[in-house]
Amino acid sequence: SPEWSVESGHHLTCTYTFKNFKQALAFTNAIGEVAEHENHHPEITLTWGLVTARIWTHKIDGLTESDFILAAKISALEKPTS
Amino acid sequence: SPEWSVESGHHLTCTYTFKNFKQALAFTNAIGEVAEHENHHPEITLTWGLVTARIWTHKIDGLTESDFILAAKISALEKPTS
Numbered sequence: 551s552p553e554w555s556v557e558s559g560h561h562l563t564c565t566y567t568f569k570n571f572k573q574a575l576a577f578t579n580a581i582g583e584v585a586e587h588e589n590h591h592p593e594i595t596l597t598w599g600l601v602t603a604r605i606w607t608h609k610i611d612g613l614t615e616s617d618f619i620l621a622a623k624i625s626a627l628e629k630p631t632s
Numbered sequence: 633s634p635e636w637s638v639e640s641g642h643h644l645t646c647t648y649t650f651k652n653f654k655q656a657l658a659f660t661n662a663i664g665e666v667a668e669h670e671n672h673h674p675e676i677t678l679t680w681g682l683v684t685a686r687i688w689t690h691k692i693d694g695l696t697e698s699d700f701i702l703a704a705k706i707s708a709l710e711k712p713t714s
Contacts, residue, residue, distance in 0.1 A: 575664045582657045597675040
């Protein structure tokens with residue numbers, strides 16, 4: 551599984567690769583389900599074969615514990631294979 | 633419906649607003665369906681209440697007719713209301 555990194559001391563980011571658009575969209579939906587459950591929402595950039603998630607806490611415009619929890623839960627997702 | 637604009641003479645972009653994350657994700661899926669049908673895929677940035685689509689043709693790193701067709705089909709989508 552790809553690693554999260556802290557960018558500009560401001561947000562967590564991680565990029566996942568997939569073999570097509572469909573898988574990337576399915577993974578976006580899986581992230582969306584986690585986000586709704588956590589009531590904490592990343593920014594997701596989706597394109598053919600690629601999903602990049604960025605997580606931060608808007609209220610403080612920086613990182614809080616909630617961000618690391620959301621990142622860990624996204625990391626625990628299975629990547630789509632079909 | 634929001635308008636598409638040409639950015640840097642390179643890609644089309646349009647931003648849609650929604651009242652929550654769920655609607656933004658639903659619209660992302662609707663765009664995904666159009667993209668798969670057209671076999672032409674935008675870059676979609678999704679966050680709480682917001683979807684930004686960017687469209688260009690990777691092969692020429694610029695705009696072709698396919699980009700305008702995809703933009704028109706996305707414009708024709710209904711925004712989710714629930």
